[in-house]
Amino acid sequence: MVEKRWEHFPHQADIGVRGIGCSKEEAFEQAAIALTAVITDPKTVTPNESVDISCEAPDDELLFVDWLNALIYETAIRKLLFCRFDVSIADHRLNAKAWGEVLNLAKHQPAVEVKGATYTALHVRQTDEGAWIAQCVVDV
Amino acid sequence: MDLSLLERKAECEWWISPVGKMRVPGIIYASEALIRDMDHKVYEQVVNVATLPGIQRASYAMPDAHWGYGFPIGGVAAFDPERGGVVSAGGVGFDISCGVRNLYTGLTVEDIQPVKEQLAAVLFRTVPAGLGSTGHLHLNRQEMDAMLAGGARWAVERGYGRLEDLERIEEYGCMAGARPDQVSEHAKKRQQDEMGTLGSGNHYLEVQQVMEIYTSDIGKAFGIRKGDILLSIHCGSRGLGHQIGTEFLKKMAIAAASYGIDLPDRELACTPINSFLGQDYLGAMRSAINCALANRQIITHLARQAFAEVLPRANLQLLYDVSHNTCKVEEHEIDGRPRRLFVHRKGATRAFGPGHPAVPAALRAVGQPVLIGGTMGTASYILAGTKEGMAFAFGSACHGAGRSMSRHQALKEWRGREVIDQLAGQGILVRTRSYRGVAEEAPGAYKDVSAVVDAADQANLARKVAKLTPLVCVKG
Numbered sequence: 084m085v086e087k088r089w090e091h092f093p094h095q096a097d098i099g100v101r102g103i104g105c106s107k108e109e110a111f112e113q114a115a116i117a118l119t120a121v122i123t124d125p126k127t128v129t130p131n132e133s134v135d136i137s138c139e140a141p142d143d144e145l146l147f148v149d150w151l152n153a154l155i156y157e158t159a160i161r162k163l164l165f166c167r168f169d170v171s172i173a174d175h176r177l178n179a180k181a182w183g184e185v186l187n188l189a190k191h192q193p194a195v196e197v198k199g200a201t202y203t204a205l206h207v208r209q210t211d212e213g214a215w216i217a218q219c220v221v222d223v
Numbered sequence: 224m225d226l227s228l229l230e231r232k233a234e235c236e237w238w239i240s241p242v243g244k245m246r247v248p249g250i251i252y253a254s255e256a257l258i259r260d261m262d263h264k265v266y267e268q269v270v271n272v273a274t275l276p277g278i279q280r281a282s283y284a285m286p287d288a289h290w291g292y293g294f295p296i297g298g299v300a301a302f303d304p305e306r307g308g309v310v311s312a313g314g315v316g317f318d319i320s321c322g323v324r325n326l327y328t329g330l331t332v333e334d335i336q337p338v339k340e341q342l343a344a345v346l347f348r349t350v351p352a353g354l355g356s357t358g359h360l361h362l363n364r365q366e367m368d369a370m371l372a373g374g375a376r377w378a379v380e381r382g383y384g385r386l387e388d389l390e391r392i393e394e395y396g397c398m399a400g401a402r403p404d405q406v407s408e409h410a411k412k413r414q415q416d417e418m419g420t421l422g423s424g425n426h427y428l429e430v431q432q433v434m435e436i437y438t439s440d441i442g443k444a445f446g447i448r449k450g451d452i453l454l455s456i457h458c459g460s461r462g463l464g465h466q467i468g469t470e471f472l473k474k475m476a477i478a479a480a481s482y483g484i485d486l487p488d489r490e491l492a493c494t495p496i497n498s499f500l501g502q503d504y505l506g507a508m509r510s511a512i513n514c515a516l517a518n519r520q521i522i523t524h525l526a527r528q529a530f531a532e533v534l535p536r537a538n539l540q541l542l543y544d545v546s547h548n549t550c551k552v553e554e555h556e557i558d559g560r561p562r563r564l565f566v567h568r569k570g571a572t573r574a575f576g577p578g579h580p581a582v583p584a585a586l587r588a589v590g591q592p593v594l595i596g597g598t599m600g601t602a603s604y605i606l607a608g609t610k611e612g613m614a615f616a617f618g619s620a621c622h623g624a625g626r627s628m629s630r631h632q633a634l635k636e637w638r639g640r641e642v643i644d645q646l647a648g649q650g651i652l653v654r655t656r657s658y659r660g661v662a663e664e665a666p667g668a669y670k671d672v673s674a675v676v677d678a679a680d681q682a683n684l685a686r687k688v689a690k691l692t693p694l695v696c697v698k699g
Contacts, residue, residue, distance in 0.1 A: 092631075095289050095290050095626050095627075095629055096289060096296060096625075097630070098629070098630050145477070148473070156409060159413045159462050160413055160415075162355060186354065186355045192658070193353065193354040193355060193657060193660075194423075194657050194663065195354065195424050195657070195659075195660050196353075196354040196423040196424065198317040199317045199465045199466075199468055201292045201317075201490060202293075202472070202490035203292050203490050205489070205490075220292075222316075222317045222465075223423075223630070
């Protein structure tokens with residue numbers, strides 16, 4: 084049984100986000116937490132309100148980038164930080180619910196704003212052990 | 224980087240002969256020390272860019288080159304639309320027209336020192352910066368489109384700044400060919416609260432002191448002397464630019480195959496200039512350039528207000544405003560004939576030489592000012608475009624120091640509070656809403672900007688004119 088988790092990986096100018104899980108969806112969810120962690124400690128974010136997200140792309144990797152960019156967009160326009168996610172993927176289409184709260188400078192001490200998810204180091208794949216990994220570099 | 228991969232043609236000029244699918248050579252301008260330090264990805268990306276259709280002369284990299292998105296950061300490449308040339312969203316980047324503008328203040332360091340704390344506080348209060356900050360200006364749809372079409376010109380017409388500011392901005396403050404209708408609703412929505420904000424990451428606003436003048440005749444023509452106080456603003460097109468980059472990267476990546484473009488790497492997503500998608504992107508990208516120019520213009524206005532509050536004698540006049548992440552249509556000579564080329568500068572600065580018509584009349588004799596930002600808390604430089612430089616990399620130069628260490632690593636090395644205290648000890652006041660952001664931007668996480676600038680000068684890309692050190696830094 085794969086233990087779900089998120090990681091950051093190094094990139095010179097910016098930062099890599101990686102999600103690991105026992106399914107594609109779980110990997111996407113974990114990567115979204117990694118995205119939040121670029122800005123603030125995810126544990127400081129309370130799941131007060133939710134946003135529905137859907138996106139579509141011709142392959143898993145473009146879909147993953149779309150997913151992160153959709154979250155980046157919602158953060159930008161609603162000033163929301165997210166900590167919990169429920170993702171489902173079928174036929175190149177992603178539907179999700181993302182929970183979080185409005186940015187509070189004192190509480191969240193945001194480090195930086197994410198500009199966008201890139202195609203650098205972009206992978207969505209399953210390892211030999213059956214774990215799913217979804218990752219890419221985000222531009223900050 | 225492994226030097227055996229390169230052929231040294233001059234002190235600071237290294238060639239990659241065309242191999243495989245490369246249509247032109249790769250040329251990296253850097254000292255030997257800088258080349259040794261460059262990551263291998265720079266080599267790969269210079270090579271990849273050289274495979275793109277319609278590329279002219281060479282795939283270039285500047286002395287500060289490092290791993291980027293498709294293009295290396297510090298990459299320059301020009302394409303001919305009449306030879307199947309492409310335009311690349313990755314070759315422009317997410318922060319379209321991120322750039323630097325420097326302003327004279329008419330003050331000296333003796334004027335600043337007694338009120339440095341107060342000035343820092345007022346600038347910090349007046350210019351919104353960091354995630355969650357909101358601009359003072361909220362544009363309705365009509366005004367948003369007017370801004371995207373008019374750029375800094377629009378801003379001046381709305382009362383943000385002076386008419387003479389426009390003379391000292393690339394494109395005289397307004398990028399022609401902008402198509403606000405090609406900018407998505409998402410992009411406009413993302414920009415609504417962000418007009419006149421600094422952003423975050425490596426963006427900043429600095430009060431700087433001219434420490435050294437290297438080339439006195441150019442320094443004189445630029446109107447700067449040792450001891451002068453300048454203001455430097457480094458930021459870009461904010462959420463609108465980022466959204467445009469995001470959206471067109473996807474469109475180009477998906478459409479590439481249908482245009483018969485063999486992408487060595489998906490992040491090099493590009494499209495023929497002469498295609499609907501290419502033209503749509505150019506229209507949107509030029510709108511984003513205008514957004515960045517308008518943004519820096521508004522921040523200039525805010526900075527003038529801040530200075531007026533603390534030092535009413537100050538007169539902030541624009542020296543010049545340069546942009547780093549753009550694709551511009553320029554005339555350059557190829558095989559002895561003038562050609563209209565689409566020049567991508569990704570983390571590279573335009574550096575036109577003396578006599579070039581695009582350089583403001585008052586400065587034309589000595590060349591275009593090239594403003595090189597240092598890191599927060601280190602030196603910045605002013606250079607000038609050279610005549611010889613026009614033959615190298617289409618009149619381009621570096622843009623800054625470039626990171627030597629990942630953000631990840633920087634957070635392990637430094638604490639924001641310590642960095643701030645250390646800089647304060649050196650007389651540099653840093654104001655920020657984010658300690659972690661400061662740690663990621665610690666001076667030690669960047670390459671030595673002096674070495675980068677020296678290499679640019681040695682390679683004749685641009686001439687060193689002045690060195691400036693910060694006194695106050697408002698960090699995004």
